Amino acid sequence: MVFNWFRRQYNDKEKEKTEKQPETTPPPESQVESTEPSASPETPAADNYLAWAKAAYKNIQAKQKSETPTETSITAEETATETNVTAEEVTPEIPVTETVTESAVTEEVTPEIPVSETLPETVVTEAITGGIPVTEKVPESVITGEIAPETPVAEIVTESVVREETAPETREIETVGETGDVVEEVETAVQVPFWAKDDRQARLERLKATAIEEAEPEVPPAATVTKPETIVTEEEIPDFAFDDGFLWSAEVLAAQGRRPEDVSIEEITWLKKLRQGLDKTRRNIVNQLKAIVGQGPLNQDAVEEIESLLLQADVGVEATDYIINALQSKLRQEVLPPDAAIAYLKQILREMLESPLQKSAKRSLAPEKDTFNIWLITGVNGAGKTTTIGKIAHIAEKSGYKCLIAAADTFRAAAVEQVKVWGQRSGVEVVANPGNNTDPAAVVFDAISAAKSRNTELLLVDTAGRLQNKKNLMDELAKIRRIIDKKAPEATIESLLVLDANLGQNGLRQAEVFAQTAKLSGVVLTKLDGTAKGGVALAVVKQLGLPIRFIGAGEGIEDLRPFSSYEFVEALLSG
Numbered sequence: 367m368v369f370n371w372f373r374r375q376y377n378d379k380e381k382e383k384t385e386k387q388p389e390t391t392p393p394p395e396s397q398v399e400s401t402e403p404s405a406s407p408e409t410p411a412a413d414n415y416l417a418w419a420k421a422a423y424k425n426i427q428a429k430q431k432s433e434t435p436t437e438t439s440i441t442a443e444e445t446a447t448e449t450n451v452t453a454e455e456v457t458p459e460i461p462v463t464e465t466v467t468e469s470a471v472t473e474e475v476t477p478e479i480p481v482s483e484t485l486p487e488t489v490v491t492e493a494i495t496g497g498i499p500v501t502e503k504v505p506e507s508v509i510t511g512e513i514a515p516e517t518p519v520a521e522i523v524t525e526s527v528v529r530e531e532t533a534p535e536t537r538e539i540e541t542v543g544e545t546g547d548v549v550e551e552v553e554t555a556v557q558v559p560f561w562a563k564d565d566r567q568a569r570l571e572r573l574k575a576t577a578i579e580e581a582e583p584e585v586p587p588a589a590t591v592t593k594p595e596t597i598v599t600e601e602e603i604p605d606f607a608f609d610d611g612f613l614w615s616a617e618v619l620a621a622q623g624r625r626p627e628d629v630s631i632e633e634i635t636w637l638k639k640l641r642q643g644l645d646k647t648r649r650n651i652v653n654q655l656k657a658i659v660g661q662g663p664l665n666q667d668a669v670e671e672i673e674s675l676l677l678q679a680d681v682g683v684e685a686t687d688y689i690i691n692a693l694q695s696k697l698r699q700e701v702l703p704p705d706a707a708i709a710y711l712k713q714i715l716r717e718m719l720e721s722p723l724q725k726s727a728k729r730s731l732a733p734e735k736d737t738f739n740i741w742l743i744t745g746v747n748g749a750g751k752t753t754t755i756g757k758i759a760h761i762a763e764k765s766g767y768k769c770l771i772a773a774a775d776t777f778r779a780a781a782v783e784q785v786k787v788w789g790q791r792s793g794v795e796v797v798a799n800p801g802n803n804t805d806p807a808a809v810v811f812d813a814i815s816a817a818k819s820r821n822t823e824l825l826l827v828d829t830a831g832r833l834q835n836k837k838n839l840m841d842e843l844a845k846i847r848r849i850i851d852k853k854a855p856e857a858t859i860e861s862l863l864v865l866d867a868n869l870g871q872n873g874l875r876q877a878e879v880f881a882q883t884a885k886l887s888g889v890v891l892t893k894l895d896g897t898a899k900g901g902v903a904l905a906v907v908k909q910l911g912l913p914i915r916f917i918g919a920g921e922g923i924e925d926l927r928p929f930s931s932y933e934f935v936e937a938l939l940s941g
């Protein structure tokens with residue numbers, strides 16, 4: 367079962383749920399207006415959060431178990447049973463030398479497994495229009511080096527395959543041992559001369575004793591067999607502890623009206639990461655802000671303190687003024703207890719982050735299924751464009767979209783190579799032209815042709831972040847945009863600016879330069895992990911009037927997710 371990150375739901379339920387809930391669920395009004403979560407089943411009362419979290423935990427655990435190949439566990443059980451049966455059947459008469467260990471059987475059996483059955487299929491892409499080569503789609507396991515090409519077949523074979531193959535062999539060999547040797551023993555006994563009988567008897571006794579002692583370790587008890595399976599399962603669920611992070615994430619999801627059975631482990635992992643990523647901003651600034659706001663009516667000193675804290679977090683003058691005015695007018699009207707004051711602050715921040723969406727038809731940004739979407743990714747060098755493309759491609763691929771990448775940052779040869787690596791990691795093809803001084807607009811032109819011929823749903827276009835000068839860069843972007851508009855007038859086009867959160871206000875000045883040329887429609891905020899400038903998100907929406915569409919909080923492929931104002935504010939102000 368695949369989790370669709372664009373729609374925040376499992377794909378197999380997509381149709382049913384899309385009808386009911388086409389966009390990411392906004393936080394329920396009760397959460398916005400009141401500090402007391404409502405007691406409806408969708409938004410459990412505080413007491414019920416724990417029960418909700420437990421149910422979600424159990425569901426995730428069950429999902430993970432059902433996704434673990436059943437073949438393995440069944441085979442493991444079977445193997446254990448087989449072994450136990452064999453153990454019972456092994457009589458002391460069976461000579462030790464004839465008892466075959468499991469590892470020995472494994473070695474014998476493995477080479478018989480044909481390579482073609484074990485190696486993952488490699489899809490070799492056909493050449494596409496204009497002779498633009500398309501990189502081969504290489505399975506992730508090969509790229510990441512999990513399975514080196516030169517890895518011997520025996521190492522690629524999964525445990526379950528080996529076990530399946532070994533079980534009958536074990537039986538066969540042991541049966542031979544049981545029948546053949548016992549018969550031989552009896553025959554030999556008849557032929558042994560009387561003077562040798564004592565010796566023979568003593569030797570047999572010794573063998574019997576040794577057979578029992580040495581045979582025992584070779585009989586793996588069921589626990590030994592099942593334990594590695596359990597460990598593997600646990601390793602496959604990163605951060606899956608029922609800890610404070612899980613409880614906090616569960617509460618955030620529950621408060622949005624999510625059901626415990628629809629929550630994915632990826633969401634929990636991401637929320638924990640987001641909260642951790644915003645740790646610095648929270649510790650340095652937000653905690654003090656909370657303390658002041660929680661004290662009740664704001665006097666002049668408190669206002670000045672809040673102002674300076676917000677500016678330190680790179681919230682920007684405009685957004686800071688807005689927040690202070692809103693807080694002051696509310697706290698003048700009524701005296702709010704600390705919790706309610708914090709809840710009101712959260713509401714102000716959420717409304718600010720959502721404000722650009724009031725003009726936009728789309729609350730959340732998801733590529734439209736069965737249509738052609740082109741997302742132009744722009745930004746200065748080093749902001750994280752290429753990385754963002756790789757991560758979005760990964761989400762798109764996992765969420766079931768047909769995706770393609772255009773490597774249109776032809777200014778730097780290394781940039782094309784870098785985007786190809788990300789294409790390989792995410793399993794998405796890359797259209798590139800390896801020649802020198804290639805016109806990026808020509809690459810985009812060819813990528814659009816390729817995308818159309820393949821019914822691609824999402825074409826991600828990487829662009830240069832640095833040219834000889836700013837004018838050249840802007841001219842190039844304008845040309846790419848013209849080509850897209852002309853060649854794919856039917857496509858839904860998004861132009862996303864990638865901003866490094868560490869740059870704070872400086873990033874905004876860059877954004878203004880890009881805004882007009884690239885006809886920006888949204889922002890991707892990267893590197894929120896480890897910065898104290900997380901407040902720049904508020905400046906982005908207030909100063910640029912652009913919605914934040916994705917946020918990045920790490921360098922890994924899973925470390926970028928669609929933006930949710932509710933989750934961002936909760937992580938920013940979490941206790």
Ligand SMILES: Nc1nc2c(ncn2[C@@H]2O[C@H](COP(=O)(O)OP(=O)(O)OP(=O)(O)O)[C@@H](O)[C@H]2O)c(=O)[nH]1
Binds near residue numbers: 748752753830831
């Ligand atoms: N910590 C952290 N690092 C990130 C994040 N996103 C990107 N990076 C890192 O930022 C660096 C630059 O990222 P790139 O994707 O190469 O940036 P770019 O904008 O494509 O740069 P050019 O190709 O030079 O134009 C890389 O080392 C990335 O791993 C993030 O969310 N968190």
